[in-house]
Amino acid sequence: MKCTFCGGKIADGTGKLVVEKTGKLLSFCSSKCEKNMLKLKRKPLTTAWTAAAKAARKERK
Ligand SMILES: [Zn+2]
Numbered sequence: 001m002k003c004t005f006c007g008g009k010i011a012d013g014t015g016k017l018v019v020e021k022t023g024k025l026l027s028f029c030s031s032k033c034e035k036n037m038l039k040l041k042r043k044p045l046t047t048a049w050t051a052a053a054k055a056a057r058k059e060r061k
Pocket of ligand 1: 005033
């Protein structure tokens, strides 16, 4: 399973699953990722340390 926010791998039996009101499943590898997405409302694409942002930076080069 992959972290919804940072894109990192989550080992079986670890991490946290959150179900949004809309029924969307969010999986987080750490409370850091959970906080960034749910509390700080950051987007993976605009948060430097996520896989999504790294991939976006690569494409631009
Ligand atoms: Zn994560």
